[in-house]
Amino acid sequence: MDFSALNPIALVASLVVAATPLLFAALGELVTEKSGVLNLGVEGMMIFGAICGFAISVESGSPWLGLVAAAIGGALISLIFGVLTQVLLSNQVATGLALTMFGLGLAALIGQPYAGIKPPSFPKLDLPVLSDLPVIGPLLFQYDYMVYVSLALTVGIWLFLTRSRAGLVLRAVGENHDAAHSLGYNVILIRLAAIAFGGACAGLGGAYLSLIRVPQWTEGMTAGAGWIALAIVVFASWKPWRVLLGAYLFGGVTILQLNLQALGISIQSQYLSMTPYLVTIIVLVIMSADRSRAALNAPASLGRVFHKTG
Amino acid sequence: MNFVKTLAVAATAAVGLTGAAFADGHEKTKVGFIYVGPVGDFGWSYEHDQGRKAVVEAFGDKVETTYVESVPEGPDAERVIRQMAQSGHDLIFTTSFGYMNPTIKVAKQFPDVKFEHATGYQRADNVSTYSGRxxxxxxxxxxxxxxxxxxxxxxxxxxxxxxxxxxxxxxxxxxxxxxxxxxxxxxxxxxxxxxxxxxxxxxxxxxxxxxxxxxxxxxxxxxxxxxxxxxxxxxxxxxxxxxxxxxARLSSIIDNWGPYYVSRVQAVMDGTWESTDTWDGIAPGLxxxxxxxxxxxxxxxxxxxxxxxxxxxxxxxxxxxxxxxxxxxxxxxxxxxxxxxxxxxxxxxxxxxxxxxxx
Incomplete structure (x- = not known):
């Protein structure tokens, strides 16, 4: 085997690009779940964000405007789920699944005129000196801006959840909504905000796919990334840093197996394809084996319906 | 006035339809398609759907087509194929290799429905196979x-x-x-x-x-x-x-399913449909x-x-x-x-x- 042809720098660079959509979507879902809401509609919100971002970028010529539109679009579509589950008290699992199907269909409809169009290209970070450094430059300072946004978002969410009062309130709502309610917090409003934030992040993840990673619009192009994002949140046991780790692990395994194959190293690609899922299952088993640990990690009110009289 | 006019047109159309249905003894031919990707993939499934549209264009009112897109290969495919067979389709095209076993399985249960499986190698009395070279x-x-x-x-x-x-x-x-x-x-x-x-x-x-x-x-x-x-x-x-x-594009291989689909639907209408194995290349135009x-x-x-x-x-x-x-x-x-x-x-x-x- 000749590994010398494998360029580790290029490998890391494409790993990051493959992982970023997952990271955005999983971070959003993390915040939503921390507030006690299980939104299974990540795939639908991602694809809707992908087409919103794509359409607005093409129409306006500005990829930044597209990203803003993707975030707004993702948030709006997630609020449909929010109103249904929080105000009308529908079942979260069923509504989330419906949101996925709705998002896929709506995105396909909106996307009809946009197939085969090239979106405006996205600027990459270009710092004087730093980006030109050998090894360090391409490894750290040559990504598109959204990669840095996603990393900043990880830090921001971690700070918010663990270091801020608002984060504490959000977690309180997720752990015990009745207690939070009796303390005078508006559970429904807080949850709606968390859902909208999750939608906006998923939208950004989708737009990253359609504007930067591929870049094109094709129906159904998220191809299950939303479901992987959901798995990553569980894998990460609801911790932002582990979400980062999980997303890069999932992205890394995909990229590694594709590159090894291009090198001509024969590995059964099925094994590598299933590795991330296998790891998730193992993590789940370990977590549930120790009940007290699992209880510590998962928000206690996750997926439970809140009603003021209840 | 307009409303009355619409009603009249609708009534005439309805009469026309039933008339036609009575005239040749049976109703519209119902043709179903199952795609592995979205019709907007601009690749494989897109071209199959172009074939479906060719059928609609060729037969107009005499045919009714339906399709289900993004059907995963596996157990879910069997459910979708069965649903199609149950809902009165005369002819069903299953357009991906992985639909082979489910197609054969469902076809056994619905001997009166005709099936066409793309790119596979298993046939039955009511299952044809077709593919391009x-x-x-x-x-x-x-x-x-x-x-x-x-x-x-x-x-x-x-x-x-x-x-x-x-x-x-x-x-x-x-x-x-x-x-x-x-x-x-x-x-x-x-x-x-x-x-x-x-x-x-x-x-x-x-x-x-x-x-x-x-x-x-x-x-x-x-x-x-x-x-x-x-x-x-x-x-x-x-x-x-x-x-x-x-x-970047130098050339392409284009799948042209339309003529085949039209001929198969025609065969069902004429009652001449038989289980066949079609494998056409560049010469016949597939x-x-x-x-x-x-x-x-x-x-x-x-x-x-x-x-x-x-x-x-x-x-x-x-x-x-x-x-x-x-x-x-x-x-x-x-x-x-x-x-x-x-x-x-x-x-x-x-x-x-x-x-x-x-x-």
Whole structure:
């Protein structure tokens, strides 16, 4: 085997690009779940964000405007789920699944005129000196801006959840909504905000796919990334840093197996394809084996319906 | 007034319809299609849906078509096929290799419904199979790829190691090798028909390894988009894909299902439908070669056209000996051509391709 042809720098660079959509979507879902809401509609919100971002970028010529539109679009579509589950008290699992199907269909409809169009290209970070450094430059300072946004978002969410009062309130709502309610917090409003934030992040993840990673619009192009994002949140046991780790692990395994194959190293690609899922299952088993640990990690009110009289 | 008019028109239409239905004894022919990807994939499923539209155009009111898109290969496919059979369809096209077993299973339970399975090899009294000899197209574009590569490395994004895909790789390799003895194939299996993100990653991985021409056997135009971005060459797969890579696209293999679908629906209407096995190539028009890009030098274009014409005339077979299998064992002797049975079950690389065929 000749590994010398494998360029580790290029490998890391494409790993990051493959992982970023997952990271955005999983971070959003993390915040939503921390507030006690299980939104299974990540795939639908991602694809809707992908087409919103794509359409607005093409129409306006500005990829930044597209990203803003993707975030707004993702948030709006997630609020449909929010109103249904929080105000009308529908079942979260069923509504989330419906949101996925709705998002896929709506995105396909909106996307009809946009197939085969090239979106405006996205600027990459270009710092004087730093980006030109050998090894360090391409490894750290040559990504598109959204990669840095996603990393900043990880830090921001971690700070918010663990270091801020608002984060504490959000977690309180997720752990015990009745207690939070009796303390005078508006559970429904807080949850709606968390859902909208999750939608906006998923939208950004989708737009990253359609504007930067591929870049094109094709129906159904998220191809299950939303479901992987959901798995990553569980894998990460609801911790932002582990979400980062999980997303890069999932992205890394995909990229590694594709590159090894291009090198001509024969590995059964099925094994590598299933590795991330296998790891998730193992993590789940370990977590549930120790009940007290699992209880510590998962928000206690996750997926439970809140009603003021209840 | 308008309302009354609408009512009158509607009533006339209704009378007209029932009249027609009575006249020939049965109602509209109901035709169903099951696609593995979205109809907007601009590849495989898109072209099948173009075929469905050709049926609608040909028969108008006499036919009713329905389709279900993005149906995963596996247990879910069986449910969708059964639902279609139950809802009164006369003819059902299941358009992906992985639908083979579910199609056969459901067909047993619905002997009065006609089924057509694309790219498979199992038939029954009410199940036909049909496919294109896409490998003929691979011979043409393989030649172009061999001539156009400067790094002598051609990338191939493959989906699943089924005979159809393996055949395509072998045909393309043989043609490319003949055109350019130094050529080397780098093959990446992505284990999916449709995942633009993964297909794009695969294209990037290949380019990283020095590939400057990409062929694909997956359904989305993602690789074409990446090729355009990185300034290398690629070929349209199943559909022309020109708009995704105006500079990158050299040519394409286009699946033209329309005429076949129209003839099969006609057969059901006439009551002459029989279980058949259709495998048509460039000559009957099921497989088409897309227009050549002007990036291809004139002499190479002429050679490619000559290869295509020879295939159409039946003078050239994509698999003509001497060809050895990858392990060096002889497969075809000098001048011998492959029989369809071997081609349909092809599960080996030909000599010269590096890497192990996954199973």
């Amino acid at each position: 896409f490998y003929e197209g691979r011979t043409v574009i393989g030649h172009i790829a061999g001539k156009m590569t400067e790094t002598n490395k051609i990338g191939y994004i493959a989906s699943f190691p089924i005979p159809e895909v393996v055949r395509g790789i072998n045909a393309a390799y043989l043609a490319a090798k003949k055109a350019n003895p130094d050529v080397e194939f780098k093959i990446v299996w992505v284990s999916t028909w449709f995942d633009p993100g993964k297909e794009a990653d695969a294209a990037n991985a290949l380019i990283e390894q020095g590939v400057d021409v990409i062929m694909q056997h997956t359904d989305s135009p993602a690789a074409m988009t990446i090729a355009e971005e990185k300034g290398i060459y690629a070929f349209g797969q199943a559909s022309d894909m020109k708009e995704f890579g105006p500079n 497989t088409e070669i897309g227009e050549f890009s002007d990036k291809i030098p004139a002499d190479v274009q002429a050679e490619a056209t000559a290869i295509k014409d020879a295939i159409v005339a039946g003078e050239l077979h994509s698999f003509t000996g001497p060809i050895n299998k990858q392990d060096g064992t002889p497969w075809l002797a000098e001048g011998e051509t492959a029989d369809d049975g071997t081609l349909l079950g092809m599960n080996f690389y030909v000599e010269g391709i590096e890497g192990e065929l996954p199973n």
